[in-house]
Amino acid sequence: MDPKLSAASDVLERVDRRLLDPEAAADLWQTGFPLLDEELGGGLRAGTLNLLAGAQGEGKTTFALQMARQSARAGRPVLFVSFELEAETLLQKMVSAEAAERSARPTSLTVREVRAAFEATDAAGGGLPERLGRHAGGIDALTAVTHWAPQLYIHRSTSTHTTLDVIAGAMKDVLAEQGVPPLVVIDYLQKISMPDHLSEEEQVTRVAAGLKDLGIEFQCPVIAISASDRAGLEPGTRMRARNMRGSTSLAYEADVVLILSNKADVVARHHLMYGSNNGGTYKDWSVMTIEKNRSGRTGGEVEFRKQFECGRFIAEGQFVAEKLVDERVYTE
Numbered sequence: 001m002d003p004k005l006s007a008a009s010d011v012l013e014r015v016d017r018r019l020l021d022p023e024a025a026a027d028l029w030q031t032g033f034p035l036l037d038e039e040l041g042g043g044l045r046a047g048t049l050n051l052l053a054g055a056q057g058e059g060k061t062t063f064a065l066q067m068a069r070q071s072a073r074a075g076r077p078v079l080f081v082s083f084e085l086e087a088e089t090l091l092q093k094m095v096s097a098e099a100a101e102r103s104a105r106p107t108s109l110t111v112r113e114v115r116a117a118f119e120a121t122d123a124a125g126g127g128l129p130e131r132l133g134r135h136a137g138g139i140d141a142l143t144a145v146t147h148w149a150p151q152l153y154i155h156r157s158t159s160t161h162t163t164l165d166v167i168a169g170a171m172k173d174v175l176a177e178q179g180v181p182p183l184v185v186i187d188y189l190q191k192i193s194m195p196d197h198l199s200e201e202e203q204v205t206r207v208a209a210g211l212k213d214l215g216i217e218f219q220c221p222v223i224a225i226s227a228s229d230r231a232g233l234e235p236g237t238r239m240r241a242r243n244m245r246g247s248t249s250l251a252y253e254a255d256v257v258l259i260l261s262n263k264a265d266v267v268a269r270h271h272l273m274y275g276s277n278n279g280g281t282y283k284d285w286s287v288m289t290i291e292k293n294r295s296g297r298t299g300g301e302v303e304f305r306k307q308f309e310c311g312r313f314i315a316e317g318q319f320v321a322e323k324l325v326d327e328r329v330y331t332e
């Protein structure tokens, strides 16, 4: 019988077996952002395509890295497909984020300091422990990262060579080595190599369908960052799911669509003028809108404070209390 064909009774039995076996992998991956997990009905699900889009520089890579770190820390493998940044750059952000999370102080080991240690431009000597050990929390952060680092696989990808098949091959490799499928992160979807004769719309359609298939085949979640179309980058526009490049097919294939916006750009004008908060602090927050959500409520708005100098968002977050608007209230 086709292994993809199952009687509902088999499904119930499978769930029951899973519940009784503490070793069996759960089908939910927590994101590390408790409010987002709540909105998603517990976390990211096996077999889903989860898109992350947003304004330029608003922290898409940072957010995705944080979800990757959460999974690795929980002992579950991650495949990070990076078209944008070198593996070392990603790790620098993660070491800094780890230090910040462990520190009660508002300032902590910054990405810049970690980079100086990695690149030996810090006027210190020795290897990583000696160089990071000069900073408060440096050794603890390095120890923590070293502990979960075997779970994180980084694929340095290029738009000329990294096809869906290459990504599937990397997923197979991780599965073979770890015995369980990885959480997959793609940074970013429109970079995946496709035959040149296809239009961009066709390329994006096939990539989205292919990523969804991989999630189903390997029974893992796929998180893909999406680039914005020109309209979504226009000043005066709030990016929406429809502004993802190749959007019709993307939104159709996706199970979850998350959009990051700068709070100062999307909060209604009266809050800026009369609210207890002000523009200066609103810009320190990113609003995440849950524009599509197959397993829960759609339209949820949660916000996270940025700490980009330490390569992270503060994970606790809060629900957005203010009214948000589609048009930016001011442009610079």
Ligand SMILES: Nc1ncnc2c1ncn2[C@@H]1O[C@H](COP(=O)(O)OP(=O)(O)OP(=O)(O)O)[C@@H](O)[C@H]1O
Pocket (backbone or CB within 6 Å): 054, 055, 056, 057, 058, 059, 060, 061, 062, 063, 111, 112, 308, 309, 310
């Ligand atoms: N060392 C640092 N200190 C402070 N801010 C930084 C540092 N490195 C990067 N940033 C800022 O952090 C922000 C988030 O970067 P990130 O790469 O996560 O955003 P993104 O939305 O993925 O960006 P893009 O649209 O360029 O792909 C950017 O605005 C970037 O300028």
